[in-house]
Structure formats: structure tokens, C-alpha cells
Amino acid sequence: MFEKLFSLQGKVALITGGSRGIGQSIALAFAEAGAKLVVSSRNKRPPELEKVVEQIRGMGGEAIAIPAHVGKKEDVRNLVQGALKQFGRIDILVNNAGANPVLSTMVDLEEEAFEKVLEVNLKGAFLMSKTVANEMIKQGGGRIINISSISGLRARADKTGAYCISKAALNMMTQVMAKELAQHNILVNAIAPGSIKTEFSRVNWTDPERKEQRIREIEIRRFGEPEEVVGLALFLASEASSFVTGEIIRVDGGQTI
Ligand SMILES: NC(=O)c1ccc[n+]([C@@H]2O[C@H](COP(=O)([O-])OP(=O)(O)OC[C@H]3O[C@@H](n4cnc5c(N)ncnc54)[C@H](OP(=O)(O)O)[C@@H]3O)[C@@H](O)[C@H]2O)c1
Incomplete structure (x- = not known):
């Protein structure tokens, strides 16, 4: 029962x-749970993406790397088509x-910087979700997991305003798409991490003042590790969460209690 609930075998x-x-942590965990992986990034540092693929293959899993900038329509199209060509379907999309x-206050923020943040964090997730969801509708279902942030739940005055705004919008997109796609058996949820190292x-x-401020806010009194986000991602990707949609779940060590 336990294994079946969290297995991603055949996905x-x-x-x-x-x-x-x-x-990366989510990719490795999903591979361990049996999924075939398509990992993507702009590949700014080429060995990184290939290293993840090698790690997965080393575990006996199947994976390919397809570089893409999520804010660019053509890149998104190539990425999704490449994934379908290799594996024939996409069951789980993680918009990470x-x-x-x-770092800037809103009044000093350049227009281009505002647009850049929204392009990646919001438009990127939109383009990916729209393109993949259309395939999931044809397949008869799927899961979309948006990696949001607690910054989208609570305003901060620490020069991350555009980021907060982009993640708040991503949270709303999660809920709108959850409502629209439930009829197609597609569940859409978001994870809102706190301070992860x-x-x-x-x-x-690294900045002593910012570090001290964060540690003071986090009830567990330390930063989280990327691996500590994995359990929730696995839950949201698997059968274990079959009646969960439209949720924005925090993994923040109590930072926003
Ligand atoms: N770390 C935290 O404290 C924290 C807290 C809350 C939420 N989050 C969220 O968690 C997610 C992952 O962050 P992380 O902390 O793991 O950061 P990270 O270690 O810097 O990883 C970011 C990843 O995104 C890729 N990327 C950046 N811009 C991209 C673009 N335009 N198109 C495609 N890929 C792009 C990067 O690869 P390339 O550079 O090669 O493209 C890299 O693979 C983000 O959405 C972030 O907002 C993080």
C-alpha cells in the first residue's frame, strides 16, 4: 500500500x-521513485544539466536533458516536443x-528587471503549463506542481518586491488552473518553500544581516536543504495526493506561522 501510494513507476x-x-533534488527523487525524467534549464553552466542526467542513469533510471529558457515560446515548444518524442507522454510537470x-525596492526597480522576473517566474510557468496541459488533456490526466515561495504569501520589504509579486501571481495561476483542469483529471498544486540553502x-x-534576520524568523532556526522539499513534491506527483488540487503548501520551517 505504502509503496503503491508514492510510486512513480511508468510515469x-x-x-x-x-x-x-x-x-535537481526533485529530479533525483522522482527517478528513484521510478519516473522517467526530462530535465531542463537554460544550461548556463553546461556540465550541470548533463551531470543530473548521468546521476539518474547511474541509479539505473532513464533521463534526457533538453536546454530551454522557460520564458521563450520556441524553447518551450522544443522542450515539450522533445519530451514527447523521447517518452511519448508527460504525466508530471514541475515548474521549478x-x-x-x-535586489531593489519597487520605486527604484528598472522596468526591464521587473519584466525579467515576471518572464521567468510567471510567464515561464504559464507557457509550460499551457503547452503541457494540452497534452495531458489528450492523455486523460496529469499533475502540475508549481514551485512558488512563501514570498508569494506575505509581502516583504527586503528588496524582493518583484519576486514576491511574481510568486503571488503564480499562486493564483495554480488555483485558476486547478479549477479549470480538474474536469480533465489534471491536478495543479504549488509548493511554497521558505529559506532553502x-x-x-x-x-x-552569506550576507550576515540577511542571514540573522532569516534565522530569527524561521522557527526551526536554520535554513532548509533542497532535499527537504522533495517529500512534498513526491506526495503531489503520486497517487497519495489523488484528492488534492489547488493547494499552496508551505515548506518553511515555521517561517510564516
Ligand atoms: N532557495 C530558496 O530559498 C527558495 C525559496 C522559495 C522558493 N524558491 C524557488 O525554488 C525554485 C528553484 O530555486 P533554487 O533555490 O533551487 O535555485 P537554483 O539552485 O539557483 O536553481 C534554479 C534553476 O532554474 C534554472 N533557471 C533559471 N532561469 C531559468 C530560465 N529562464 N529558464 C529555464 N531555467 C532557468 C537554473 O538553471 P540555468 O541557470 O542553467 O538556467 C537552475 O536549474 C525557484 O522557482 C525559486 O523561486 C527557492
Whole structure:
């Protein structure tokens, strides 16, 4: 019963931003649970994406890497078509690619930087979800998991305003799409991590002032590790969550209690 609930045997999962951090951890866990993997990122650091594929193959799993910028329509089309060509279907989509390239108050934020954040965090997830959901509808169902953030649930005045706004919109997109797609047996949920120690959040665990502030906020009094997001992702991808949709679930060590 337990194994069947969490097994991803025979499933095909596509993970954006799968080259490192939270996306990499989810990719490895899904492969261990039996899924075939398509891992993607812009591949800014080429060995990273290939390394994840090699790790999965080393575990006896099946995986391919397809580079794509999630904000670019043509890249998204190539990615989804490449996945379908290789594996014939996509059962699980994890919209994990995310960016927060600048730290700025809203009044000082350049228009281009605002657009960049929305392009990756919101439009990217939209383009991916729309394209993959159309395939899932033909297949008869699927799972979409958006990696959001607690920053989308609570306003912060720490120069991450555009990021907060993009994740708040992603949360609403999760719920709108959950409502629209339930009739097609597609479940759409979001994970809202708190402070997880990755490349992306480096400034928060290296800048002494920001680090101290975070630790003070987190009830567990430490940053989370990427592997600590995996359990929830596996739950949302598997049979265990068959009656769960439209949820935004926090993994934040109590940071927003
Ligand atoms: N770490 C945290 O504290 C934290 C907290 C809450 C939410 N999150 C969310 O968790 C997700 C993963 O973050 P992480 O912390 O694991 O960051 P990370 O270690 O920096 O990984 C980010 C991944 O996204 C890819 N990526 C970036 N821009 C992309 C684009 N335009 N198109 C496709 N791929 C792109 C990166 O690869 P390339 O550079 O090669 O493209 C990389 O694989 C993000 O959505 C982030 O907002 C993180």
C-alpha cells in the first residue's frame, strides 16, 4: 500500500530548472521513485544539466536533458516536443525554474528587471503549463506542481518586491488552473518553500544581516536543504495526493506561522 501510494513507476516527469538546487533534488527523487525524467534549464553552466542526467542513469533510471529558457515560446515548444518524442507522454510537470536577478525596492526597480522576473517566474510557468496541459488533456490526466515561495504569501520589504509579486501571481495561476483542469483529471498544486540553502538564495545565507534576520524568523532556526522539499513534491506527483488540487503548501520551517 505504502509503496503503491508514492510510486512513480511508468510515469514521465518534466522538471524545469532541474540542473541544480531544488529542481535537481526533485529530479533525483522522482527517478528513484521510478519516473522517467526530462530535465531542463537554460544550461548556463553546461556540465550541470548533463551531470543530473548521468546521476539518474547511474541509479539505473532513464533521463534526457533538453536546454530551454522557460520564458521563450520556441524553447518551450522544443522542450515539450522533445519530451514527447523521447517518452511519448508527460504525466508530471514541475515548474521549478525561477529567478530573482536584482535586489531593489519597487520605486527604484528598472522596468526591464521587473519584466525579467515576471518572464521567468510567471510567464515561464504559464507557457509550460499551457503547452503541457494540452497534452495531458489528450492523455486523460496529469499533475502540475508549481514551485512558488512563501514570498508569494506575505509581502516583504527586503528588496524582493518583484519576486514576491511574481510568486503571488503564480499562486493564483495554480488555483485558476486547478479549477479549470480538474474536469480533465489534471491536478495543479504549488509548493511554497521558505529559506532553502541553494545558489539562488546565496545572498540570504552569506550576507550576515540577511542571514540573522532569516534565522530569527524561521522557527526551526536554520535554513532548509533542497532535499527537504522533495517529500512534498513526491506526495503531489503520486497517487497519495489523488484528492488534492489547488493547494499552496508551505515548506518553511515555521517561517510564516
Ligand atoms: N532557495 C530558496 O530559498 C527558495 C525559496 C522559495 C522558493 N524558491 C524557488 O525554488 C525554485 C528553484 O530555486 P533554487 O533555490 O533551487 O535555485 P537554483 O539552485 O539557483 O536553481 C534554479 C534553476 O532554474 C534554472 N533557471 C533559471 N532561469 C531559468 C530560465 N529562464 N529558464 C529555464 N531555467 C532557468 C537554473 O538553471 P540555468 O541557470 O542553467 O538556467 C537552475 O536549474 C525557484 O522557482 C525559486 O523561486 C527557492
